[in-house]
Amino acid sequence: MNTQSSGKLPEAPEPYWCKDMDIPNFSVLVEDHETDVVIVGGGITGITTAYLLAKEGVKVTLLEADRLLNGTTGHTTAKLTAQHDLIYDEYMNHFGRTKARLYYEANKDAIQFVKDIINEQKIDCDFSEQDAYLYATTDQYAENIEKEWKAYQQLHIQGELVKEIPFAINVKNALIMKGQAQFHPLKYLSHFVRQLANDNNVRIFEGTTAEDILNLGNKLQVVSRDGKKVTANKVLCCSHFPFYEGTGLYFSRMYADRSYVLAVKAKKDFPGGMYLSVDQPSRSLRSTPWNGENLVLVGGESHKTGQGKNTLEHYQALETFADEVLGIEKILYRWSAQDLITIDKLPYIGAITEDQPNILTATGYRKWGMTNSTVAALMLRDLVLDKNNPYHELYSPSRFYADPSLKHFFKENLDVAKHFIKGKLEFPNTEINDLKNDEGAVIRMNGQRKGVYKDKEGQLHIVDTTCPHLGCEVNWNQGDRTWDCPCHGSRFAYTGEVIEGPSEKPLQKEDYGVLDVLLKDSGY
The missing domain is CATH 2.102.10.10 (Rieske [2Fe-2S] iron-sulphur domain)
Incomplete structure (x- = not known):
């Protein structure tokens, strides 16, 4: 039977970011209308893109199936960093030095964009610059960090290789990426939402599920579940998983991965910085201001969605880790997050298929959505306005690299077949x-x-x-x-x-x- 909670865990999952947020409500779409661009998805990508396009005078309609910012964006750990786990050595081997450097530059630009707009508009969102750390507790992963450090040097990424981090964790190696940041994502985005709500070029509808796109020749038409239609020149699919795939077969080119977060009032002081273990199971640490103190976010325990052990055990494993490292006074919040990982680990941003250039998508952020979503918003703006963007080829959904795409395509789809058959043959013994x-x-x-x-x-x-x-x-x-x-x-x-x-x-x-x-x- 199911594992029971330790008693310290909050009874129901609830993300800290959503607590006491004053975000405007919007009505359901009840009548057909026409606009320049339809954006489907009210998370960080959709809202940032709507803001950028509205600034350019583009008429935008944003459709959200639930409530704005209630999906993946509200369930993040909100690290603004280009240090996306052990990735640069891998990217160099698969795509070459130029593309690996481009990925770093794209995410570095995204951090700078967020920082600049926070300063310019004086957005109160708990923004602070922090160093980001990768650390290894085993000899095998210590070697992987050495390889990553060599990649940093070849790509001219500012970093430092160290042998310890400021926690009671037996670390074999650690890699610092300097000048990264963190923030409160909903405080940041609610600022944009309030601006959009007062912009005559923007219409936002909540509780409106987009189900299909009709091609009318020189126009596109998004059809809602209730049969209402929005006609536009371009459609941007920013709904985590693309609500419309065309012939892109995105379900076969990505897999869903879940991870877990505890928001802990700790007995020990948090030393600053953002931390991620490269061993398995993963462990993530960062803090955020809370009632004049620090609330520590302890994350990790990733696994494929719908697979593995009783999910309550993942929260309990994080609880044990947090108590050993920081000492738990109280666990105030717990939540889980889901993200999509592409077969080559690069997000898909651009035309959903080569023959549908006016339907754009942004997906597959591999759990690093705070920067990749901003990269996506800037790219989508440029694509809508027919402007050049230096990252277009890198993120193009139509790209294909035989290594690693072909190997991972077969691996992931064999895994799907295995679980399909297992589910059909499984005979439950619970009554x-x-x-x-x-x-x-x-x-x-x-x-x-x-x-x-x-x-x-x-x-x-x-x-x-x-x-x-x-x-x-x-x-x-x-x-x-x-x-x-x-x-x-x-x-x-x-x-x-x-x-x-x-x-x-x-x-x-x-x-x-x-x-x-x-x-x-x-x-x-």
């Missing part, structure tokens, strides 16, 4: 009467595979476990009380509604008549 309140599981009811969650009041919520995207079987995520697909990363609420794509349709819920028969046959 509905085994469930305690606030527990969920896959069970067999009357010969059918069903997902059951018993809420805190003992009410049952039963869904069909077949993901509507491509038919894989979802698994229960106890840590977040969701149903997660192990094949392509779709996530659903315990009631079946879509939380994360690529699925656009909810899990099928049992109607009362069928449910009554199933429960009786199960002896409930």
